[in-house]
Amino acid sequence: SIKRGDRFLVILIFILILLLVSEIIAQLYILPRLVIKHIDIEADFDVSKDMIVNITGLDKTIYYFNLRTEILKSRIMEYPLIGRVAVKKVFPDTLKITLFQRKPVASALVNVDNKTIPILVDETGIIFKLGASVDTIDVPVISGLVFKDLKLGMTLPQRIAPLLKDL
Numbered sequence: 203s204i205k206r207g208d209r210f211l212v213i214l215i216f217i218l219i220l221l222l223v224s225e226i227i228a229q230l231y232i233l234p235r236l237v238i239k240h241i242d243i244e245a246d247f248d249v250s251k252d253m254i255v256n257i258t259g260l261d262k263t264i265y266y267f268n269l270r271t272e273i274l275k276s277r278i279m280e281y282p283l284i285g286r287v288a289v290k291k292v293f294p295d296t297l298k299i300t301l302f303q304r305k306p307v308a309s310a311l312v313n314v315d316n317k318t319i320p321i322l323v324d325e326t327g328i329i330f331k332l333g334a335s336v337d338t339i340d341v342p343v344i345s346g347l348v349f350k351d352l353k354l355g356m357t358l359p360q361r362i363a364p365l366l367k368d369l
Contacts, residue, residue: 236266238297245301247283254299257281266291274299282330282355304330307366310344314352327358327366 241260243251255261258277271289278287278301285304292298304324311318322331322339332354344365347358358366 233267234265236294238264238266238269238291239295240297242296242298243301244299245303247301247303249283249301254278254301258299260297264297266294269297280355282328285324285330304328306331306339306341308342308344309339310347310358312347312349312352314349319352321352323358323366325366327360327363329354329356329358 243254258274274289275287284301286302288300290298306322307325308323310321319333321329
């Protein structure tokens with residue numbers, strides 16, 4: 203003959219033990235095995251999903267709770283065309299990546315090995331497009347720049363920075 207209060211206490215303890223066991227099982231066996239299965243990429247420019255997957259290293263098995271979004275952001279930002287990126291994990295198996303292209307503030311005609319090559323530059327002086335890929339855009343043109351080894355992602359000389367900020 204268990205009293206009413208004792209019966210309630212026994213039921214409450216049983217429920218708490220079930221919750222504890224469930225939490226332990228989830229923490230030890232279920233949650234560590236959650237894998238990113240879907241990668242959603244949105245961009246304000248044409249970019250291939252395969253390229254983003256390759257530069258981020260998402261082409262292998264990635265566990266949801268092991269994924270560090272800051273590391274992904276830094277890998278993506280190494281690509282010169284990308285000016286800003288947002289990476290968000292969506293429980294339980296999705297990664298959402300939003301990309302924003304650098305905005306040109308100037309174009310330039312630079313001399314490289316006795317050839318004149320058009321480039322696009324953002325407000326920080328980073329060269330993010332060059333050669334035939336440069337679109338005809340209505341931005342100011344800077345000329346007289348000479349580079350020995352021109353590469354995407356390079357920064358224009360520091361003396362030009364104030365000019366770019368004003369543009």
